[in-house]
Every structure is written in structure tokens, then in C-alpha cells.
Amino acid sequence: MADNLRHGKACALVTVARAEGSTPREAGARMVVGPQSTFYGTIGGGTLEFEAIRRAARAAGSGKASFDLHSVSLGPDLGQCCGGRAELAVEVFTPDALETVELLAAREAEETPFATVSGLEPAGSLNRRIVETVPGDAFNIDTDPENGTRVLTERFGANLRPIFLFGAGHVGKALVLALAPLPFSVSWIDSRAEQFPGPVPANVKKICVPEPASLLEQAPDEAFVLAMTHSHALDEEIMARALLQQRFAYCGVIGSKTKRARFRRRLKSRGMDVSLISKMVCPVGVSAIKSKHPAAIAAGIAVEFLERDEAGHQQAAAGKGLAQNIPYGQ
Known part of the structure; x- marks a missing residue:
């Protein structure tokens, strides 16, 4: 205008x-x-x-x-x-x-x-x-x-759901494009500056830090947290910190059911309560989409985020709690 x-x-x-x-x-x-x-x-x-x-x-x-x-x-x-x-x-x-x-x-x-x-x-x-x-x-x-x-x-003004996306690999790159026209504000985090593309969508902020998991302290309440880094150890650390804070609407990590089982065992060995571990979403996205093409995976995650975001707003209005309680894709 x-x-x-x-x-x-x-x-x-x-x-x-x-x-x-x-x-x-x-x-x-x-x-x-x-x-x-x-x-x-x-x-x-x-x-x-x-x-x-x-x-x-x-x-x-x-x-x-x-x-x-x-x-x-x-x-x-x-x-x-x-x-x-x-x-x-x-x-x-x-x-x-x-x-x-x-x-x-x-x-x-x-x-x-x-x-x-x-x-x-x-x-x-x-x-x-x-x-x-x-x-x-x-x-x-x-x-x-x-x-x-x-x-x-x-x-x-848009009421944008904050997303803290960890990992600028091939799926991360596809996901920020899938989220570009959607009601989300994306903080895209990686320790490797060279992994980020030059231009990014207007709703995406690139953040390069040596300790990505430390950025969780800056994430607002009710944010979505998604880990898809190059390191399973880093993914685990991000999930552990996010779940322990008990203030995020979504805590997800890309991976298979095998990875989910392994992460659950490791988080339990850290002394984390089973009720918190159960909040971790893995695999992520839409289970009906079997393709492993990055754009297809990204599309499934975008759909999941939209459904959870809408459900979260509805539940908040009704005083029923967080959207992460939806058993989506687990």
C-alpha cells in the first residue's frame, strides 16, 4: 500500500x-x-x-x-x-x-x-x-x-508461531521454503555458516552460533522446536534441553522409529521423566507421506505444523493446554 x-x-x-x-x-x-x-x-x-x-x-x-x-x-x-x-x-x-x-x-x-x-x-x-x-x-x-x-x-499484524529450526541441511533448506507463505516466524540455527543459502524467505532469520542448543534460552514460550542437525548427539542435546524447559508447544526431531527408541533410552538414562520424554515427536511430518525427497518431507512437516498450530490456538482459547499432546506422526 x-x-x-x-x-x-x-x-x-x-x-x-x-x-x-x-x-x-x-x-x-x-x-x-x-x-x-x-x-x-x-x-x-x-x-x-x-x-x-x-x-x-x-x-x-x-x-x-x-x-x-x-x-x-x-x-x-x-x-x-x-x-x-x-x-x-x-x-x-x-x-x-x-x-x-x-x-x-x-x-x-x-x-x-x-x-x-x-x-x-x-x-x-x-x-x-x-x-x-x-x-x-x-x-x-x-x-x-x-x-x-x-x-x-x-x-x-500477523500472530506468527515462532519456530526454532536447528539444522541447515537439505531438509532444512526445503523446509524454510515450505514455511515461507505460512503463519510462522522461523529462527534457523546452525553452527556452519557455509550451510546457509544467501537469500532466505522474509519470515526466516539465519543464526550461526558455535553452540546451537544454547539458543533455546532465547526461544519464546509456546514455540515449536525442531532438530534436524548433522549430528545425532546435537539433536539429542537439543531435545533434552527443550523437553526439560517444559514450555514449548512442540519438540520434534527428524528421524526413524529406531532413532526415537534410541533417543528415549538415552533421555531416560539422563534421568528424565518418562512423561517428558513422551512429548518428543519422532518421526516428524505426516506418516502417510513415505517419500524421502527433501521437499516431500518438508511438505509433511509443514502440514503437521499447521495442524498443531491451529489446534494449539483452539486449545489455548478453551484452556485445555498445549498442542504437543496431539499424537501426530508418532
């Missing part, structure tokens, strides 16, 4: 404000549309997105800042089979809003969720201010009881 405004072009931000029933995307999904129907992001494709792009491009083409909220029934209005209803917000930003957009973009780059509050003026334009309290809803309009004005609260 900021790039469009820097080049003197107005653009529209399309947001799924509300989703009911079967809809292509959830509330909070966004896309940016230019006056020539160029777009970035998606609200789910299909006729809903096609019509949203057309509407947003027309609004951006006017060159006037505006805010519009409209409801669409996917069946009767668009002839789609989903059967749900979506409420879309279309907000036009003009080049004079560049300073505000750059401020919001910088905050979004910090990779922590934040919220904005703005009053809906009679003309439909918005004047956002950043607040630190992050709401549960991605998009919400309330009426101020004191003056009767409408107030819009929006949640921005």
Missing part, C-alpha cells in the same frame, strides 16, 4: 469485516487494490473477490479518500455455492495518507499484533490511532454511548 502512495497512486484496502456461514476467507482477511485493478493479497478468490476488486478499483479511481461497508450474500447475490454471507469494508487511501500508512507498515513489520481505533466520520474517512490492547475480533464497529459516534476497532 505504501508503495502505491509513494508513486502518487490512490489504492483501496479491502477487508472481510464479517464472515457468516461458508465463506472463502475469515474475518480480517485483506487485500490491496489499485485503480487499474492490480491487487496484492486475497480475500479468497472466486466471484466474491472478482466483484470486490472491481468495486475497490472503481473507488480508488475516484482519487478521494472514503470508507464503505457493504454486505454480500454469496448465493443469491453472486451465484456461488458457498452459501455464506460476507461483509466487506472498502477503504480508499490517497497519497496524502502516506505518513500514516508508513507508520502502520512499520508497526506491522515488528511481527506483533496491534490494533487501531478510529471514528467513522460523516464523510466516511478514517483517522486511526494505534492502541496496545489487541481485541479478539479482527474488525468491529461499536457506537460510543457518550456521543453516539461510530468507532471502528481493527486488529493488524
Whole structure:
């Protein structure tokens, strides 16, 4: 969005404000549309997105800042089979809003969720201010009881699950590519600088340290920890430290059932409780995928991470504990 405004072009931000029933995307999904129907992001494709792009491009083409909220029934209005209803917000930003957009973009780059509050003026334009309290809803309009004005609260910034990936070998390289478009923030750790490729995806940070296992102290609570280093001894050390901390949502190590049995014996010989050892995931990935091609292994791990991440968020909301209790791939 900021790039469009820097080049003197107005653009529209399309947001799924509300989703009911079967809809292509959830509330909070966004896309940016230019006056020539160029777009970035998606609200789910299909006729809903096609019509949203057309509407947003027309609004951006006017060159006037505006805010519009409209409801669409996917069946009767668009002839789609989903059967749900979506409420879309279309907000036009003009080049004079560049300073505000750059401020919001910088905050979004910090990779922590934040919220904005703005009053809906009679003309439909918005004047956002950043607040630190992050709401549960991605998009919400309330009426101020004191003056009767409408107030819009929006949640921005991705809630990315941190992954501490140990090992920059062939599977590690494939995995960071598989995770690139997914809601994860990857710390990629190895003691061998030459193993890392030059460019890496935007959600990946390369870390070269002589003692990789020491980085676990910097990993946040509820992070996913995955060991796939060149050394089984190092893998074991990483697992031992991770499991003993009892604060990670996932502790996995690449390998076979034989490796799992050996690691369990060794961890037990260290005096580790069996209940902790049982939290170690090995093999990792999707058991139905038998291929040993690095990209196939990476795809299976990415699927496992997505399932565990979603289950973890659901369990956290219900107060039921960690996602690592799912018997996936063991």
C-alpha cells in the first residue's frame, strides 16, 4: 500500500469485516487494490473477490479518500455455492495518507499484533490511532454511548508461531521454503555458516552460533522446536534441553522409529521423566507421506505444523493446554 502512495497512486484496502456461514476467507482477511485493478493479497478468490476488486478499483479511481461497508450474500447475490454471507469494508487511501500508512507498515513489520481505533466520520474517512490492547475480533464497529459516534476497532499484524529450526541441511533448506507463505516466524540455527543459502524467505532469520542448543534460552514460550542437525548427539542435546524447559508447544526431531527408541533410552538414562520424554515427536511430518525427497518431507512437516498450530490456538482459547499432546506422526 505504501508503495502505491509513494508513486502518487490512490489504492483501496479491502477487508472481510464479517464472515457468516461458508465463506472463502475469515474475518480480517485483506487485500490491496489499485485503480487499474492490480491487487496484492486475497480475500479468497472466486466471484466474491472478482466483484470486490472491481468495486475497490472503481473507488480508488475516484482519487478521494472514503470508507464503505457493504454486505454480500454469496448465493443469491453472486451465484456461488458457498452459501455464506460476507461483509466487506472498502477503504480508499490517497497519497496524502502516506505518513500514516508508513507508520502502520512499520508497526506491522515488528511481527506483533496491534490494533487501531478510529471514528467513522460523516464523510466516511478514517483517522486511526494505534492502541496496545489487541481485541479478539479482527474488525468491529461499536457506537460510543457518550456521543453516539461510530468507532471502528481493527486488529493488524500477523500472530506468527515462532519456530526454532536447528539444522541447515537439505531438509532444512526445503523446509524454510515450505514455511515461507505460512503463519510462522522461523529462527534457523546452525553452527556452519557455509550451510546457509544467501537469500532466505522474509519470515526466516539465519543464526550461526558455535553452540546451537544454547539458543533455546532465547526461544519464546509456546514455540515449536525442531532438530534436524548433522549430528545425532546435537539433536539429542537439543531435545533434552527443550523437553526439560517444559514450555514449548512442540519438540520434534527428524528421524526413524529406531532413532526415537534410541533417543528415549538415552533421555531416560539422563534421568528424565518418562512423561517428558513422551512429548518428543519422532518421526516428524505426516506418516502417510513415505517419500524421502527433501521437499516431500518438508511438505509433511509443514502440514503437521499447521495442524498443531491451529489446534494449539483452539486449545489455548478453551484452556485445555498445549498442542504437543496431539499424537501426530508418532
